[in-house]
Amino acid sequence: MDEDLTEMTREELLNEVKKLRQAIREHRDCSGHDLCxxxxxxxxLLPEKTDPLPVVPEWPEFLRGCIEYRQSLDEQVPQAPRSDEPYEE
Structure with a gap:
């Protein structure tokens, strides 16, 4: 699956790592409504170009998962600042 890496030069590998790190940082730094x-x-960013459709839970189960995720944030990062900023498209 990652055979392309063996064909890359050192410089190409470094550029790939930097690109992936930047994407991970952007994802990590999501906050507020962007977490969802x-x-x-x-x-x-992966070399295999697929566009799989996610399996989307029905609304009640989806919302239950959102609530569980939000509760896990209370447990894992209780010191995180809180916001009551409304969602805007």
Whole structure:
């Protein structure tokens, strides 16, 4: 799956690592409402070009997962600042 790496020069590998690190940082630094989004741009950095459709839970299960995720943030980062900023498209 990662055979392309063996064909890359040292410089190409360094550029690839820098590109991937930047994408990971952008994802890591998501905050507020951006935490909840589908991130195909991140997956698009992989060499295999597929666009799989995600399996989307029905609304009640989806919202249950959102609540669980939000509760896990309370447990994992209780010191994180809170916001009551409304969602805007």
């Amino acid at each position: 989004w589908h991130h195909p741009a991140l997956w698009g």
